Amino acid sequence: MPDPVETSKIQTSEPEPAAPEKLGTQENRKWPVLAEFTPEALAKMEKVLPSKLNRIVQTSLAGCIHCGMCTEACHYTQSIPEDKTLVPAYKADRFRKWYKYRYDWMAKAFPSFVGAKPLSKDLADEMYDKLWGGCTMCRRCTFNCPMGVDYGMMVRAARGIMCEAGRVPQNLQDTVDAHYNHGNNMAVPQDEFIETIEWIEEELQSEEGCEHFTIPLDKKGAQYLLTLNPREPKYYPMTIQSTAKVLNAAGVSFTISSRYWDMTNYAMFNGMDGDAKLFAKWLFDEVDRLGCEYLMSGECGHGYRGIRWEMSNWLGGVPFKITSSMELFADLIQTNRLKLDKSVHDNKIFTYHDSCNIARSGGVLEEPRVVIRAAVNNFVEMPHNREQSYCCGGGGGALAMPEFAKRRIASGKIKADEIKATGANVVLQSCHNCTDMLKEICEHYGIHAKVMNLAELLDPALVLTD
Amino acid sequence: MENKVSYALYVLQEPVQYIALTFMALMYAIKIYQLMKKPGPPEKAELKGDRYAGALHSLANVLRPWGMESTRSHPYFYVEFLIFHIAVALTIGSTFFIPLTPWLMTPLVSKVIMVFMGLAFLIGLRRIYRRITVPEIRIISSPDDFFAITLMTVFFAVGFVTMWLWIQGKPETGWMWLFFLMVTFFLIYVPFSKISHYVLYPFGRVMYGQVFGGRGILNRNAR
Ligand code: SF4
Ligand code: SF4
Numbered sequence: 001m002p003d004p005v006e007t008s009k010i011q012t013s014e015p016e017p018a019a020p021e022k023l024g025t026q027e028n029r030k031w032p033v034l035a036e037f038t039p040e041a042l043a044k045m046e047k048v049l050p051s052k053l054n055r056i057v058q059t060s061l062a063g064c065i066h067c068g069m070c071t072e073a074c075h076y077t078q079s080i081p082e083d084k085t086l087v088p089a090y091k092a093d094r095f096r097k098w099y100k101y102r103y104d105w106m107a108k109a110f111p112s113f114v115g116a117k118p119l120s121k122d123l124a125d126e127m128y129d130k131l132w133g134g135c136t137m138c139r140r141c142t143f144n145c146p147m148g149v150d151y152g153m154m155v156r157a158a159r160g161i162m163c164e165a166g167r168v169p170q171n172l173q174d175t176v177d178a179h180y181n182h183g184n185n186m187a188v189p190q191d192e193f194i195e196t197i198e199w200i201e202e203e204l205q206s207e208e209g210c211e212h213f214t215i216p217l218d219k220k221g222a223q224y225l226l227t228l229n230p231r232e233p234k235y236y237p238m239t240i241q242s243t244a245k246v247l248n249a250a251g252v253s254f255t256i257s258s259r260y261w262d263m264t265n266y267a268m269f270n271g272m273d274g275d276a277k278l279f280a281k282w283l284f285d286e287v288d289r290l291g292c293e294y295l296m297s298g299e300c301g302h303g304y305r306g307i308r309w310e311m312s313n314w315l316g317g318v319p320f321k322i323t324s325s326m327e328l329f330a331d332l333i334q335t336n337r338l339k340l341d342k343s344v345h346d347n348k349i350f351t352y353h354d355s356c357n358i359a360r361s362g363g364v365l366e367e368p369r370v371v372i373r374a375a376v377n378n379f380v381e382m383p384h385n386r387e388q389s390y391c392c393g394g395g396g397g398a399l400a401m402p403e404f405a406k407r408r409i410a411s412g413k414i415k416a417d418e419i420k421a422t423g424a425n426v427v428l429q430s431c432h433n434c435t436d437m438l439k440e441i442c443e444h445y446g447i448h449a450k451v452m453n454l455a456e457l458l459d460p461a462l463v464l465t466d
Numbered sequence: 467m468e469n470k471v472s473y474a475l476y477v478l479q480e481p482v483q484y485i486a487l488t489f490m491a492l493m494y495a496i497k498i499y500q501l502m503k504k505p506g507p508p509e510k511a512e513l514k515g516d517r518y519a520g521a522l523h524s525l526a527n528v529l530r531p532w533g534m535e536s537t538r539s540h541p542y543f544y545v546e547f548l549i550f551h552i553a554v555a556l557t558i559g560s561t562f563f564i565p566l567t568p569w570l571m572t573p574l575v576s577k578v579i580m581v582f583m584g585l586a587f588l589i590g591l592r593r594i595y596r597r598i599t600v601p602e603i604r605i606i607s608s609p610d611d612f613f614a615i616t617l618m619t620v621f622f623a624v625g626f627v628t629m630w631l632w633i634q635g636k637p638e639t640g641w642m643w644l645f646f647l648m649v650t651f652f653l654i655y656v657p658f659s660k661i662s663h664y665v666l667y668p669f670g671r672v673m674y675g676q677v678f679g680g681r682g683i684l685n686r687n688a689r
Contacts, residue, residue: 065611143534
């Protein structure tokens, strides 16, 4: 497959308000998605497998000793204990059996002795079920594995192989294709995006004390280039408004690109490296075009990880700094650039859900707590927090796979139990997939709690001074 | 202690072991070469932690039962694991000490090794039982898993008796023959079995430590 980064002609001129430019790739694509594994798809998978075996993936495939220490780490196993096929090692073995059949020395002579199996439609179907619909790549098991088996990398490799062969959940692939074709994963047209931001800016300016606050688009030389999750302009404009309010209140120089502003990267979930790299490259080019010092992710779990940690690996390094609004908020608080009145939140009890990609895979562990402790008096940690937090069940692109929705909701039970244990009536988090999942599980498991992000927490507590 | 044995047992205890050991080393070298050919975990992003400290921290994980929830909440597993692997190390050691430095194998040293072998035998039995009876373990077990743990358990039993006879001053017994025949089999078989996990172990732990140490997740207190 040609490298999409090379083939896409990224336009670099300033946007013309009257004629929105064609963002995304020049030629639209619809990835061919198969309803089932065909002999050709299996042959394609056989062909792709070697290219996905980097050192971590190979060690993770070859190194599992079936000790079962990871079993209790997984939110699927905890929430759905009756289904033993959701045990991490069992799920990974659907891939491992095939790997062993190809590469394990003993399997060459005695395949069934080591549990190896040739790739068949049945085995591929199991891979599909367990590795798309039974693992959110949250890596909680990895942190509990004595061998250091990296489920995030291993499952992503398996997904990438299946995706290359055309077996990928349709809705997830549509999300990636929308990003590929339009420059953001909800295909928000440029003019609509600009209008939305302008409208949010007006709303912001109508708030008391915010008359001079702005949400600058394409402001060259701004210090921070703020990126967004497309769900924000589409469904949650208030989160943009709150973020902008906090940044304005602290006098932060920031801007949003009118072109490539989508921080999400669903190619992290379908395992397609070329697409992941392309989406990262678009953001890279925007930082370059606008001459910003920082690329900043908003509150989005995988988006943060993609930008903060993976982008540099995909692109071979970046010449600018990368941060997130969570980290910036904490810094603004610690340097006294934000004044907060905690009493506005005194009638509520807060807890915080650590998104797996922000905490366990991203290293943002204390910053959200700095923000929360500065803004509220009643904060209760969940029994498992920071890098030990359970996945809410909405990670790994799970929300984009409606065919597995029932299992996804069931898998959220352990998180629901932990939220209940805190007695909180507000669940804070910093991720849009987590937002949706937490809302769903709160409703499903009868928890009367509001779900909000850190910007929404800070917004009402801000004490605005001249 | 002295190791006065027949020429035949000498051949088994020394030249045969060296050949088998060389074979094992060669197999491992190939395994490691195949792994090292693959691209390692890159980290071109600005680090928040320390990849080297992370790797060391991760390698030392084995000495920190409180480090992982899986061992923290099951200290019994950890103790089992520790005894079992110490027994493995001592048993491997004894296969060198008996023929090469028999004077090191004093009754006290031999008794210590014997105790570990005996405990490891019991742990082996429990692990076989667990593999058979715990559904989530049974479902992930292959014949190789059963064979490996059974073999080790039998090996510890044989080693226990051998060591007991050795303490009685009997260096050449049928048990000693069986013990060294099993060692030979191990040296040839292990590179093809799951028992060779210890070759991958440092790679897995170091890469884990590099990734999550570099991202500032591991070893936070030290920083
Ligand atoms: S990565 Fe997360 S969801 Fe997947 S098996 Fe491990 S703990 Fe379970
Ligand atoms: S803890 Fe690690 S080695 Fe043990 S079964 Fe799970 S993945 Fe395999």
